[in-house]
Amino acid sequence: xxxxxxxxxxxxxxxxxxxxxxxxxxxxxxxxxxxxxxxxxxxxxxxxxxxxxxxxxxxxxxxxxxxxxxxxxxxxxxxxxxxxxxxxxxxxxxxxxxxxxxxxxxxxxxxxxxxxxxxxxxxxxxxxxxxxxxxxxxxxxxxxxxxxxxxxxxxxxxxxxxxxxxxxxxxxxxxxxxxxxxxxxxxxxxxxxxxxxxxxxxxxxxxxxxxxxxxxxxxxxxxxxxxxxxxxxxxxxxxxxxxxxxxxxxxxxxxxxxxxxxxxxxxxxxxxxxxxxxxxxxxxxxxxxxxxxxxxxxxxxxxxxxxxxxxxxxxxxxxxxxxxxxxxxxxxxxxxxxxxxxxxxxxxxxxxxxxxxxxxxxxxxxxxxxxxxxxxxxxxxxxxxxxxxxxxxxxxxxxxxxxxxxxxxxxxxxxxxxxxxxxxxxxxxxxxxxxxxxxxxxxxxxxxxxxxxxxxxxxxxxxxxxxxxxxxxxxxxxxxxxxxxxxxxxxxxxxxxxxxxxxxxxxxxxxxxxxxxxxxxxxxxxxxxxxxxxxxxxxxxxxxxxxxxxxxxxxxxxxxxxxxxxx
Amino acid sequence: xxxxxxxxxxxxxxxxxxxxxxxxxxxxxxxxxxxxxxxxxxxxxxxxxxxxxxxxxxxxxxxxxxxxxxxxxxxxxxxxxxxxxxxxxxxxxxxxxxxxxxxxxxxxxxxxxxxxxxxxxxxxxxxxxxxxxxxxxxxxxxxxxxxxxxxxxxxxxxxxxxxxxxxxxxxxxxxxxxxxxxxxxxxxxxxxxxxxxxxxxxxxxxxxxxxxxxxxxxxxxxxxxxxxxxxxxxxxxxxxxxxxxxxxxxxxx
Numbered sequence: 001x002x003x004x005x006x007x008x009x010x011x012x013x014x015x016x017x018x019x020x021x022x023x024x025x026x027x028x029x030x031x032x033x034x035x036x037x038x039x040x041x042x043x044x045x046x047x048x049x050x051x052x053x054x055x056x057x058x059x060x061x062x063x064x065x066x067x068x069x070x071x072x073x074x075x076x077x078x079x080x081x082x083x084x085x086x087x088x089x090x091x092x093x094x095x096x097x098x099x100x101x102x103x104x105x106x107x108x109x110x111x112x113x114x115x116x117x118x119x120x121x122x123x124x125x126x127x128x129x130x131x132x133x134x135x136x137x138x139x140x141x142x143x144x145x146x147x148x149x150x151x152x153x154x155x156x157x158x159x160x161x162x163x164x165x166x167x168x169x170x171x172x173x174x175x176x177x178x179x180x181x182x183x184x185x186x187x188x189x190x191x192x193x194x195x196x197x198x199x200x201x202x203x204x205x206x207x208x209x210x211x212x213x214x215x216x217x218x219x220x221x222x223x224x225x226x227x228x229x230x231x232x233x234x235x236x237x238x239x240x241x242x243x244x245x246x247x248x249x250x251x252x253x254x255x256x257x258x259x260x261x262x263x264x265x266x267x268x269x270x271x272x273x274x275x276x277x278x279x280x281x282x283x284x285x286x287x288x289x290x291x292x293x294x295x296x297x298x299x300x301x302x303x304x305x306x307x308x309x310x311x312x313x314x315x316x317x318x319x320x321x322x323x324x325x326x327x328x329x330x331x332x333x334x335x336x337x338x339x340x341x342x343x344x345x346x347x348x349x350x351x352x353x354x355x356x357x358x359x360x361x362x363x364x365x366x367x368x369x370x371x372x373x374x375x376x377x378x379x380x381x382x383x384x385x386x387x388x389x390x391x392x393x394x395x396x397x398x399x400x401x402x403x404x405x406x407x408x409x410x411x412x413x414x415x416x417x418x419x420x421x422x423x424x425x426x427x428x429x430x431x432x433x434x435x436x437x438x439x440x441x442x443x444x445x446x447x448x449x450x451x452x453x454x455x456x457x458x459x460x461x462x463x464x465x466x467x468x469x470x471x472x473x474x475x476x477x478x479x480x481x482x483x484x485x486x487x488x489x490x491x492x493x494x495x496x497x498x499x500x501x502x503x504x505x506x507x508x509x510x511x512x513x514x515x516x517x518x519x520x521x522x523x524x525x526x527x528x529x530x531x532x533x534x535x536x537x538x539x540x541x542x543x544x545x546x547x548x549x550x551x552x553x554x555x556x557x558x559x560x561x562x563x564x565x566x567x
Numbered sequence: 568x569x570x571x572x573x574x575x576x577x578x579x580x581x582x583x584x585x586x587x588x589x590x591x592x593x594x595x596x597x598x599x600x601x602x603x604x605x606x607x608x609x610x611x612x613x614x615x616x617x618x619x620x621x622x623x624x625x626x627x628x629x630x631x632x633x634x635x636x637x638x639x640x641x642x643x644x645x646x647x648x649x650x651x652x653x654x655x656x657x658x659x660x661x662x663x664x665x666x667x668x669x670x671x672x673x674x675x676x677x678x679x680x681x682x683x684x685x686x687x688x689x690x691x692x693x694x695x696x697x698x699x700x701x702x703x704x705x706x707x708x709x710x711x712x713x714x715x716x717x718x719x720x721x722x723x724x725x726x727x728x729x730x731x732x733x734x735x736x737x738x739x740x741x742x743x744x745x746x747x748x749x750x751x752x753x754x755x756x757x758x759x760x761x762x763x764x765x766x767x768x769x770x771x772x773x774x775x776x777x778x779x780x781x782x783x784x785x786x787x788x789x790x791x792x793x794x795x796x797x798x799x800x801x802x803x804x805x806x807x808x809x810x811x812x813x814x815x816x817x818x819x820x
Contacts (some may be wrong), residue, residue, distance in 0.1 A: 075710035 269305025308388025
C-alpha cells in the first residue's frame, strides 16, 4: 500500500470548485483519498500552485500521419535532441518528436493525459502500437467517421440503427473513444480531386450533404450515450470567409439534447475556421462572431488551435486543404487515401510574425479564448503540431494571463494584423482558476472522462497531480509572466497515478499509461444489416481482409473500457 | 596565441563524433582540460585524451587566437570544427563527414581529402580542401531547406555529386571537376566550377553557377540569354530553372 501526502498545497480544482485553498492532498494506491496514515511519503508543496494533472483533448501524437511527418522532416529530428539516460530513451524532434519524447515532454509540463484526435480505422493498429510506446501519460483516440462510405450509405438510406451499429463497430475495431468528423464529405470527394464547398453541397456518388452527416452522427452519438460528443473539424477550414460555414455548422446541432452532462457538440481548432474576408488580401478575424455565438449558446464547446510562430507540421484528414497549403507555400506534401474511410495530408510549414495572415491567425486563437465569457467553453490547444507543438502551451497560458505579455508579443507582429483583429483592445486577463479550467478541468469534462477520475482532485480521482514552482498569492502573472512561463514549462512535481514521474522538469519514473476506449451495445437489428453490408464492402473494395483489420486486445495492453448502450 | 596539437593514437575503425574539436571549445584550456572533453566513439563516450595525444602551447582568451593542428589522418572523425566562430584548424590528412558544419567564422584547412557534407549549412568563415571532396559540398543536411548561407569553400581537387545543394549564400569554388547536379535546388550564392560537370542548376531558384570547363549534359530547363563576359572571359548566359520559375544565372563556356 503506497501512500503520499502533499502538504501545504494551494489547490485549484475547478471541477470541485476549489479555488486556491491552502490544503493537503492525500493519495493511496494511485487514487485521491480523504486522509492517509503517518507512514505516508510527504511532499511539502510549501504553498505552491497545485493543479490536477493536465489533460489535452485534442492533439496528434500517434498514427501514420505523425509518422509520415517524421519521415518527411528529417531536419525536425535534429531539433530537441537529448541523449538517453539510465531511465529515459533519447528525445528527438520538435514538431514531430519521437514516441518517447511525446510522453516525457507532456509529463515534464505537468500533463498526464492526452487524446489523439484522428484515428482512421484502417490505421488504428499502427496508432495503438505507437500509443503503447508513449510512456507515462494516459491516452485515448477519436475515430474518424466523417467521410466514411458506410456512414454515408446509412445516412442516404435514412437508417440510423445501421449507422449506430457501424459507429459502434468502428469504435470497437479502432478501440476509439469518440466520433471525430473532419471536413464531412470532403475527404471522400477529394478521392475524385474535388471538395465540398459548403454544408449543402452534395458528396459525389453518395447523394448526402455535410449537413446530413453532422446531424445524423450527432443524433446517433447521443442515442449511443457516448462519453464524448461529436468532435467536429468544420468544412472550408483555412479559407478566408469560412466563419459563416462554422456558424452554420454550430446551428445544425443547436437542438440536439446531450445524453450526459456535457456539450452536444465540440468544434475543434476554431482558430482555423474563424476567418472573414473573401481572399488572402482582405482576410480578417471573425472571432467576435464566434465568441458572440458561444456567449449566447451553451450547448457547444470549442478549442483554440492557437498558432505558435515558428515551425509547424500540419497533419489532418482534410486532404484537400493540405494540397492547397502545399501549393500555396511551395512546401513538401504527402497525401494519403484511406480507402473507404477518409483522406489525409501532411505539410510542413513555418509561421512568420511578419506575415499578416499568420499574425491574424495568432490573434484569432487568443481572441476566441478571451472574448468567450465562460472559460469552460474554450479549451486551450495548439492542435499540436498544426498550430504549433504542445511544448509551447506554457507560452499560450501566459499570453492569456497577461495583457503586458500580449503587448510585448504584438510589437513583433506585422502591423496590418491589428487593423483586422481586435486583440489589441482586449484587456481581459485570466487567473489561476481559469487556466486550470482551460488546461485540465474543461478538457476532462468535454471528453467525458471526469467520472474516470481525470481532470480533478476529488476523493476517488486518479492521483494525477502537477505542482508548479509558483506561489499564487505572491505571484502576479500579469507582470511576472516570464517566471510563470518557466514554471509551467518544468513542473516542480508531476505525479501520475500516485507515482512521481517528473521532478523539476526531469523524468524520475516511466510507468506505462492506460488507453481509454468505448464499447457500445447495439442489438435492434441494425447490427445484422450493417454487417452484411460491411462484409460486401470488404469483399469488393477494401485492400485488406476484415480479420486483419480490427485492433485486437494485444495491441492495447493497458485498456480502460467504458460500456454504453444504444437506445 | 594558443596552439593545440592533436595526434590520433590509432586509426579509428568506428566513427568518432568530433564536434568538440573546435577553437571555441579549446580556447583557454590546458591539455588536461581538453583531454577531459568527451567525444562519442560509436555509442561509447570517451575522453579526447584516450583518442589523441594532446599538446598545448600558449594560451588564448577567445577562439580567434586558437590554432588547432591535427597531425595525421582522421578519416573516421566527423564534425570537426562544427559551429566554430573563429580561429584556425589545420588537418594534415583526410577527414570524415561534416567538417566545418554550421561554422560561422575562422579558417579550416584540410591537406588531404574531405568526406561528404564539408561546410554543411555554414554561415561564415573559410574552408580549403587541398585534396578532393566527396558529396554535398556546402549542402544542407537531409530535409534542411537552406544549405550553405555564407563564407567560402575552395576545393583544389575534384568534388563529387550535388555540390552546393540547397545553397542560400556564400561561395564555392571547385578547381577540378564536379559530379552531377551541382547547385541542385539552390536559392542563392555562387558556385564556380573550373573543370567539367553534368546537369548544373537543376531546380535553381536564385544564385549563380559558372562552369569554366565542359558541361557534359545540360538540363533542358534553361533559357538562353546571350553572351556575357565574366571577369573578362566570355560565357553563354542562361536563366532558369524555368520549371520552378527560377531566376538563377548559369554561365557556360
